[in-house]
Amino acid sequence: MAELLNATGRRKTSVARVFLKPGTGNITINGRSLENYFPNPILREDAIKALMVTDNLGKFDAQINVQGGGVSGQAGAVRLAIARAILEYDENARATLRKEGLLTRDPRMVERKKYGRRKARRRFQFSKR
Numbered sequence: 001m002a003e004l005l006n007a008t009g010r011r012k013t014s015v016a017r018v019f020l021k022p023g024t025g026n027i028t029i030n031g032r033s034l035e036n037y038f039p040n041p042i043l044r045e046d047a048i049k050a051l052m053v054t055d056n057l058g059k060f061d062a063q064i065n066v067q068g069g070g071v072s073g074q075a076g077a078v079r080l081a082i083a084r085a086i087l088e089y090d091e092n093a094r095a096t097l098r099k100e101g102l103l104t105r106d107p108r109m110v111e112r113k114k115y116g117r118r119k120a121r122r123r124f125q126f127s128k129r
Contacts, residue, residue, distance in 0.1 A: 005088045009081030011106055014069030016077035020085045023061030029078070030066060043075040050083035050102050054093045080105060 005020040027048065029037040038044040051057045062082065066074045083102040086093055097103050111120040118124050 007084035009077045011076030012073035014073035014077040016081040018081035019063040025058035027062045047078040
């Protein structure tokens with residue numbers, strides 16, 4: 001087994017770098033605890049879903065750096081990065097992670113604003129008179 005596993009995950013405009021090492025389940029994101037960084041329990045659970053699915057929740061310490069985007073995008077980026085790091089540790093977990101949809105990079109991005117429109121698709125208010 002490798003001493004330090006690392007992987008990168010992306011979602012929307014967020015990028016997460018995860019460093020996993022064998023430990024007691026201590027997860028640190030940008031120098032803060034998981035509970036402190038993601039106060040919303042749904043986002044917290046989403047971020048560590050790969051550890052829960054593969055029964056590795058208390059077996060690894062994770063040092064995570066996240067940049068860009070909002071909290072939802074950052075949670076998705078962390079989720080993908082942790083799944084990729086677990087795959088590096090145990091190739092047999094691929095079927096489990098794939099079945100849960102944790103190895104697929106979500107391709108959805110914000111659509112750009114178009115000229116002559118208020119937003120990407122929203123038009124200016126129409127005035128008949």
